[in-house]
Amino acid sequence: xxxxxxxxxxxxxxxxxxxxxxxxxxxxxxxxxxxxxxxxxxxxxxxxxxxxxxxxxxxxxxxxxxxxxxxxxxxxxxxxxxxxxxxxxxxxxxxxxxxxxxxxxxxxxxxxxxxxxxxxxxxxxxxxxxxxxxxxxxxxxxxxxxxxxxxxxxxxxxxxxxxxxxxxxxxxxxxxxxxxxxxxxxxxxxxxxxxxxxxx
Amino acid sequence: xxxxxxxxxxxxxxxxxxxxxxxxxxxxxxxxxxxxxxxxxxxxxxxxxxxxxxxxxxxxxxxxxxxxxxxxxxxxxxxxxxxxxxxxxxxxxxxxxxxxxxxxxxxxxxxxxxxxxxxxxxxxxxxxxxxxxxxxxxxxxxxxxxxxxxxxxxxxxxxxxxxxxxxxxxxxxxxxxxxxxxxxxxxxxxxxxxxxxxxxxxxxxxxxxxxxxxxxxxxxxxxxxxxxxxxxxxxxxxxxxxxxxxxxxxxxxxxxxxxxxxxxxxxxxxxxxxxxxxxxxxxxxxxxxxxxxxxxxxxxxxxxxxxxxxxxxxxxxxxxxxxxxxxxxxxxxxxxxx
Numbered sequence: 001x002x003x004x005x006x007x008x009x010x011x012x013x014x015x016x017x018x019x020x021x022x023x024x025x026x027x028x029x030x031x032x033x034x035x036x037x038x039x040x041x042x043x044x045x046x047x048x049x050x051x052x053x054x055x056x057x058x059x060x061x062x063x064x065x066x067x068x069x070x071x072x073x074x075x076x077x078x079x080x081x082x083x084x085x086x087x088x089x090x091x092x093x094x095x096x097x098x099x100x101x102x103x104x105x106x107x108x109x110x111x112x113x114x115x116x117x118x119x120x121x122x123x124x125x126x127x128x129x130x131x132x133x134x135x136x137x138x139x140x141x142x143x144x145x146x147x148x149x150x151x152x153x154x155x156x157x158x159x160x161x162x163x164x165x166x167x168x169x170x171x172x173x174x175x176x177x178x179x180x181x182x183x184x185x186x187x188x189x190x191x192x193x194x195x196x197x198x199x200x
Numbered sequence: 201x202x203x204x205x206x207x208x209x210x211x212x213x214x215x216x217x218x219x220x221x222x223x224x225x226x227x228x229x230x231x232x233x234x235x236x237x238x239x240x241x242x243x244x245x246x247x248x249x250x251x252x253x254x255x256x257x258x259x260x261x262x263x264x265x266x267x268x269x270x271x272x273x274x275x276x277x278x279x280x281x282x283x284x285x286x287x288x289x290x291x292x293x294x295x296x297x298x299x300x301x302x303x304x305x306x307x308x309x310x311x312x313x314x315x316x317x318x319x320x321x322x323x324x325x326x327x328x329x330x331x332x333x334x335x336x337x338x339x340x341x342x343x344x345x346x347x348x349x350x351x352x353x354x355x356x357x358x359x360x361x362x363x364x365x366x367x368x369x370x371x372x373x374x375x376x377x378x379x380x381x382x383x384x385x386x387x388x389x390x391x392x393x394x395x396x397x398x399x400x401x402x403x404x405x406x407x408x409x410x411x412x413x414x415x416x417x418x419x420x421x422x423x424x425x426x427x428x429x430x431x432x433x434x435x436x437x438x439x440x441x442x443x444x445x446x447x448x449x450x451x452x453x454x455x456x457x458x459x460x461x462x463x464x465x466x467x468x469x470x471x472x473x474x475x476x477x478x479x480x481x482x483x484x485x486x487x488x489x490x491x492x493x494x495x496x497x498x499x500x501x502x503x504x505x506x507x508x509x510x511x512x513x514x515x516x517x518x519x520x521x522x523x524x525x526x527x528x529x530x531x532x533x534x535x536x537x538x
Contacts, residue, residue: 034247036243039243048230056227065235076239162223190219194219
């Protein structure tokens with residue numbers, strides 16, 4: 001008797017063995033116990049999402065980098081008290097949410113001026129047809145403008161859903177609202193974005 | 201897929217997927233590489249191996265230190281002596297001991313040559329004290345002869361004395377009795393208390409205190425009060441002690457008693473069993489008269505342990521000749537304590 005999959009049929013492509021990746025919670029626990037490599041792995045997984053989340057909310061790259069740095073340093077400082085009660089993503093974005101709120105309160109006005117340079121950084125699919133690429137670039141531009149035009153709460157709900165694949169419950173927990181509130185925000189955001197994209 | 205997708209209809213779900221695709225294509229911003237390196241370095245600084253290893257070793261180090269302290273304290277603490285009958289009259293409950301409880305002749309049953317009876321500072325009978333002083337004067341005159349006789353006697357009674365010195369002896373030296381007057385049952389019990397406890401106390405006593413007691417006869421409080429010729433007696437005693445039993449000198453200093461080859465006024469003042477030597481000898485004579493030769497010899501042996509240098513009357517001197525049968529009953533001496 002042979003084990004299933006032990007003998008591959010001729011010509012079949014055997015997928016390369018990939019060891020299971022440790023969860024975010026396990027990595028954070030290892031970092032809490034002194035494993036600096038675990039932090040590198042965590043940072044690599046979430047650096048882009050957190051940065052875009054902050055950038056879309058505050059609009060300016062310089063401010064976004066400052067807030068981004070503060071968020072990760074706060075995670076470093078709080079590592080000893082970390083307890084895996086929920087998903088690490090919720091924990092991380094809760095820190096980010098609080099930091100952005102503090103920034104809004106400190107700037108008194110919470111203006112969400114979208115940096116035009118950010119829109120110029122939009123990347124079209126490489127190697128695509130120039131016409132298709134131009135159309136995609138235009139669609140992305142409209143979408144980003146529509147996101148900028150969203151109320152901050154709806155924008156935040158949309159960004160969390162897009163960047164982290166959070167459930168409604170997790171979005172609600174990260175933003176400190178009820179599940180129904182988070183669901184309502186997300187629904188309104190999608191409706192406005194759909195209108196903006198289809199208008200073209 | 202997210203939970204909110206369940207609440208959408210098919211059209212909204214398609215629009216949602218389209219928006220997601222456009223957003224993922226458009227949103228490609230990344231933090232600056234310099235910022236990445238800065239944050240990774242900050243995170244690595246908090247997890248330095250030296251700091252972590254020190255923290256992990258801290259409880260182990262604390263535990264080891266506590267264990268060392270406990271071990272040191274246990275090492276320094278003297279071993280608890282087994283429960284003994286009251287050896288000190290100031291600690292002995294007097295009402296609990298009646299004269300009937302005390303064995304009539306404990307010295308004869310297990311003699312203790314190592315520890316002599318501690319003299320009392322005040323004697324009950326002042327007339328007796330005066331007669332003892334006269335006897336001291338006589339004894340000092342006879343000292344050379346006594347020493348010669350003792351040297352002749354020692355080989356004959358050496359095995360018995362050696363074995364008896366190692367055996368646990370109920371006849372112990374009581375502490376100085378500072379109360380003048382009555383002979384209480386507690387005193388009797390203290391006199392018959394086992395010797396090893398006092399020996400243990402003597403070994404535990406610190407050396408400077410013992411030295412001070414030995415060098416200053418007046419500080420002893422025993423020979424200065426009880427002996428009219430205290431200074432001469434003290435010098436004689438110290439010389440003999442150093443000559444004879446170096447290992448028991450400290451014991452003699454502490455207990456107030458003297459080595460067994462060194463009879464002096466302090467021993468004479470304190471009569472552990474019969475009040476006076478005459479009474480004790482009378483008792484031995486009575487035993488002989490009744491034909492209880494073995495008991496008489498046993499009592500004499502106990503007498504000799506207390507008063508090694510005492511010159512027996514002529515009628516009793518023949519009892520000190522060793523008999524083979526009597527020697528056979530003496531247990532073998534244990535190895536000498538260094």
